[in-house]
Amino acid sequence: DAKTTQPNSMESNEEEPVHLPCNHSTISGTDYIHWYRQLPSQGPEYVIHGLTSNVNNRMASLAIAEDRKSSTLILHRATLRDAAVYYCILETDKLIFGTGTRLQVFP
Amino acid sequence: DAGVTQSPTHLIKTRGQQVTLRCSPISGHKSVSWYQQVLGQGPQFIFQYYEKEERGRGNFPDRFSARQFPNYSSELNVNALLLGDSALYLCASRRGLQVYEQYFGPGTRLTVT
Numbered sequence: 001d002a003k004t005t006q007p008n009s010m011e012s013n014e015e016e017p018v019h020l021p022c023n024h025s026t027i028s029g030t031d032y033i034h035w036y037r038q039l040p041s042q043g044p045e046y047v048i049h050g051l052t053s054n055v056n057n058r059m060a061s062l063a064i065a066e067d068r069k070s071s072t073l074i075l076h077r078a079t080l081r082d083a084a085v086y087y088c089i090l091e092t093d094k095l096i097f098g099t100g101t102r103l104q105v106f107p
Numbered sequence: 108d109a110g111v112t113q114s115p116t117h118l119i120k121t122r123g124q125q126v127t128l129r130c131s132p133i134s135g136h137k138s139v140s141w142y143q144q145v146l147g148q149g150p151q152f153i154f155q156y157y158e159k160e161e162r163g164r165g166n167f168p169d170r171f172s173a174r175q176f177p178n179y180s181s182e183l184n185v186n187a188l189l190l191g192d193s194a195l196y197l198c199a200s201r202r203g204l205q206v207y208e209q210y211f212g213p214g215t216r217l218t219v220t
Contacts, residue, residue, distance in 0.1 A: 032207055043111075043197050043211030044150065087149055091207065094140065094163045095199075097149030 004088045009102045012078045020073040020101055022088030027068050032091050035062065035073045037084040038100070044087065047073065078105045109133070111200050111212035119218045120188050128183045128215045132200030138162075139181040140209065141173055142197040150197055156181055157204050185217075193219045 005023040012018045024033065035047040048055055048062045050071075055062040061074040075082055085100040112131045120126050132139050138157040142150035155163035156175035175181045179200075185192055195216050199209040 034207065043199075043214050045211065046208045049207050085149075094152045094155055094165070095142075095150075095209065096152065097142075099149055 003096070004090060004098050006086075006088050006098060006101045008099070009104065011104045011106065012075075013106050014080060015077050018075040018078045018082070018103065018105075020075070020086050020088075020103065021070065022072070023070045024088070024090055025069045027090055033062065033064060033068075033071050034089040034091055034095065035060070036087045036089060036095075036097075037082075038087070039081075039084045044097075047086070049091075078103075080105050080107065111198055111210050113196075113198050113212040113215050115215060116213070117216045117218075119220060121220055122188055122190060124188050125184065125186045126188060126217060128185075128196050128198075128217070130181045130183070130198030130200075130212060132179050132181070132198075133210055136200035136202050136210070137179055138201045138204055139175055139179065140199045140201075141181070141183045142199065142211075143167070144195040144197055144214070146194070153183070162204065188219045190219050193217060 032049050032051050034049040036044040038044045048060050050062045063072045083105045085102050087097050087100040089095050114129045140155040141153040144150040152165040153167050154173045159175045170186045173183045195214040197211050197214045199211045201209045
């Protein structure tokens with residue numbers, strides 16, 4: 001299974017942009033890049049996904065490198081409610097979660 | 108619309124016992140997947156079902172089994188429980204196999220003593 005590498009933790013101040021990086025150097029041409037987040041005591045929550053082009057939705061933006069070996073999840077204005085563990089996942093037919101990045105947001 | 112529901116919320120079992128966990132997907136969702144999340148780790152894929160057929164299985168022993176019913180709800184069974192089976196068991200549903208967004212339930216916290 002293709003693997004992803006993420007920093008263990010990141011910090012941000014409220015209302016500042018946050019860039020969460022992910023490396024996936026063994027990605028195959030058919031692997032979609034997914035991001036999920038997990039708030040404390042909850043199940044994971046879908047954030048965004050993409051294949052080759054950058055993607056935007058109401059929650060975040062996903063920037064994908066041209067060679068697809070890395071991607072960045074962008075939260076445009078962090079809020080306290082964005083404090084969570086963020087998982088970058090490559091999916092073929094199942095989600096393979098790594099350990100994720102724990103994002104702390106300070107007021 | 109109701110989200111993915113799981114029952115029970117919490118469960119305490121003794122080593123060697125058997126347990127059944129239940130999941131009801133979002134209405135209209137035909138695919139259900141099960142994940143195990145040990146404390147401090149990301150969820151690990153156990154099974155995926157679509158239209159009552161197993162479509163994927165993770166690296167778990169045969170003590171773990173599952174099934175999906177005609178109404179698309181699902182059960183996860185674990186036999187001969189071990190202490191290491193203590194975890195949060197998550198169910199996720201999606202509309203179809205080609206739909207990538209999965210919706211997770213709140214999970215069932217299983218403690219094996």
